[in-house]
Amino acid sequence: MSSRTRVVVFGVAASGFAALLLWGFVGLPDFGHYRGPYGLILNKTVVSARHVTNVPTAVNFDYRAIDTLGEEFILLSGAVGLALTLRSRREREERPPETPDRGLEHTSEALRIAGLALVGPLLVLGFYILAHGHLSPGGGFQGGVILASALLLACLAGEFATLRRGRPWLVMEAAGGLGAAGYAFLGLAGLLGASAYFADLVPLGPMGKITSGGTIPIANAPVALEVTAAFLIVWSELLDQALLVRRRR
Amino acid sequence: MSFLPYAVVVWLFVVGLYGIVTSHNFVHLTVCLTVVQSSTYVLLLAVGYRDDATAPVFTALSTAHKAVDPVVHALTFIDVIVEAVVAALLLAIAVQVHKRFGTLDPDECHPMRG
Numbered sequence: 001m002s003s004r005t006r007v008v009v010f011g012v013a014a015s016g017f018a019a020l021l022l023w024g025f026v027g028l029p030d031f032g033h034y035r036g037p038y039g040l041i042l043n044k045t046v047v048s049a050r051h052v053t054n055v056p057t058a059v060n061f062d063y064r065a066i067d068t069l070g071e072e073f074i075l076l077s078g079a080v081g082l083a084l085t086l087r088s089r090r091e092r093e094e095r096p097p098e099t100p101d102r103g104l105e106h107t108s109e110a111l112r113i114a115g116l117a118l119v120g121p122l123l124v125l126g127f128y129i130l131a132h133g134h135l136s137p138g139g140g141f142q143g144g145v146i147l148a149s150a151l152l153l154a155c156l157a158g159e160f161a162t163l164r165r166g167r168p169w170l171v172m173e174a175a176g177g178l179g180a181a182g183y184a185f186l187g188l189a190g191l192l193g194a195s196a197y198f199a200d201l202v203p204l205g206p207m208g209k210i211t212s213g214g215t216i217p218i219a220n221a222p223v224a225l226e227v228t229a230a231f232l233i234v235w236s237e238l239l240d241q242a243l244l245v246r247r248r249r
Numbered sequence: 250m251s252f253l254p255y256a257v258v259v260w261l262f263v264v265g266l267y268g269i270v271t272s273h274n275f276v277h278l279t280v281c282l283t284v285v286q287s288s289t290y291v292l293l294l295a296v297g298y299r300d301d302a303t304a305p306v307f308t309a310l311s312t313a314h315k316a317v318d319p320v321v322h323a324l325t326f327i328d329v330i331v332e333a334v335v336a337a338l339l340l341a342i343a344v345q346v347h348k349r350f351g352t353l354d355p356d357e358c359h360p361m362r363g
């Protein structure tokens with residue numbers, strides 16, 4: 001199909017689709033006039049019922065905790081899928097490890113120093129966001145991404161080849177699996193120890209303090225581990241491809 | 250004004266699809282897909298918005314304060330993660346396509362080549 005016909009066919013289909021979509025949206029409540037009831041009920045009850053001040057976190061890790069389990073497995077399977085896609089060919093292409101990593105020496109001193117200097121502060125920020133997810137915006141997913149970014153910075157600062165020699169994939173895969181399993185088993189503990197999957201096992205604690213929220217902040221920890229590992233697998237696999245390409249030149 | 254966010258949703262969805270259909274590069278195509286996906290964020294957040302309301306975080310506010318729907322925020326948040334994963338997977342496939350065909354243009358890749 002020539003690109004002109006393609007655009008014409010798409011134009012007809014898309015304008016019909018857009019019209020249907022707009023027609024469907026006309027029946028929605030006006031913007032700014034959310035009618036509820038779930039959001040309104042949650043906003044009224046979550047803080048006193050769960051001792052959590054960040055309501056979306058309570059939704060994710062308590063009311064819809066089982067969906068978060070599914071989402072965690074989406075992330076894990078995505079990372080595994082990416083690793084499988086890229087590794088199936090890597091083994092054939094990989095040269096003996098004594099081949100020096102050319103190109104890495106080109107990382108400028110400024111980039112190395114700035115990258116390494118940012119690792120510490122980013123790690124602290126990541127742990128802070130992770131630990132306060134039930135109080136203010138943040139949580140396991142966000143904290144995990146920041147923690148992974150801190151380690152990625154170390155790689156970008158030129159330490160990737162060093163890290164690579166320590167067989168980091170083994171550690172990352174184990175951490176990812178451990179995080180996903182930890183979250184699933186935390187839910188099972190609620191099922192066995194209390195009434196339902198992800199039921200609260202620990203006391204809710206004082207309102208607005210870091211020890212509040214019962215199981216919710218605890219559930220954030222394995223999630224953060226899994227997210228950190230999954231993102232590191234994704235980035236390091238892609239970085240590794242870049243190294244392969246560079247080495248071949 | 251009250252319909253504008255929904256119109257933005259439709260626009261983002263369709264313009265993203267247009268990018269996918271006319272794309273000549275798999276990386277560009279992946280970015281276009283994220284544009285389509287971002288229309289779902291706008292839709293979710295628009296559905297849950299309430300006039301003159303704050304975010305549903307009550308660290309310094311009483312629960313009597315008017316706040317937007319937290320459920321759609323949680324859903325959007327899940328949406329973002331899924332989008333990141335999908336984009337990563339598609340980029341990995343793009344890397345392999347480039348290795349196999351030496352190009353990233355979908356029109357230049359002929360999988361049936363003997």
